[in-house]
Amino acid sequence: MPTAAIAADVMVGFPGETDVEFAETQRMIEELPFTYLHVFTYSARPGTPAAEHANQVPVVVARERNRVLREIASRKKATFMQSLIGTVVEAITLRIGDANFTGHPAPVTVEPALPSTFVRDLNGTDVVLGPLVQSTAQRVLNPAHDAPSTSAG
Numbered sequence: 627m628p629t630a631a632i633a634a635d636v637m638v639g640f641p642g643e644t645d646v647e648f649a650e651t652q653r654m655i656e657e658l659p660f661t662y663l664h665v666f667t668y669s670a671r672p673g674t675p676a677a678e679h680a681n682q683v684p685v686v687v688a689r690e691r692n693r694v695l696r697e698i699a700s701r702k703k704a705t706f707m708q709s710l711i712g713t714v715v716e717a718i719t720l721r722i723g724d725a726n727f728t729g730h731p732a733p734v735t736v737e738p739a740l741p742s743t744f745v746r747d748l749n750g751t752d753v754v755l756g757p758l759v760q761s762t763a764q765r766v767l768n769p770a771h772d773a774p775s776t777s778a779g
Contacts, residue, residue, distance in 0.1 A: 629715070631661040631706065636695060639668040639688025641679030648691050655698055661706045663699035667692045 636655070638648065655663065667688045670677035683691075 629710065629713070630659075632659055633662040633664070634660055635664045635666070637666055637668055638691040638695060639683040639685075641668070641670075641676050641683065642681045643683050643691075652694060652698065655695060655702075660699065660702055662703055663695060665692050665695045665699065 636651070638651075667685075668676070668683070670682070
């Protein structure tokens with residue numbers, strides 16, 4: 627499945643996590659075909675066994691580990707997205723009002739072009755699943771600066 631987008635959640639800084647264990651986690655993430663990682667830093671919750679653990683990882687160390695893994699994840703996602711350029715991808719469209727979106731990890735939209743490919747309905751807005759569309763990925767986007775530029779076809 628060369629075009630599968632594989633995601634994982636990764637916690638860093640759990641009590642007792644050693645430098646050697648973190649290095650092993652880092653190596654594993656580098657080697658596996660992850661497309662997206664949700665990296666989060668452990669935070670103690672009072673009254674839990676982990677919060678009472680003697681070998682707490684210093685916050686500054688845990689945050690640095692988080693940064694390292696997010697950088698790896700960013701590179702891996704960019705490589706995956708680059709690999710899709712020129713390929714035809716399939717995506718299910720979503721309609722919210724007059725806007726059309728897709729749920730594909732590549733930046734695919736259908737007419738009219740819109741600034742985002744992800745829909746999160748936090749306001750009770752109706753989300754309608756649309757048809758499966760095929761689109762050719764044309765370029766990798768910087769989500770902070772670009773709007774999607776692919777079209778159904």
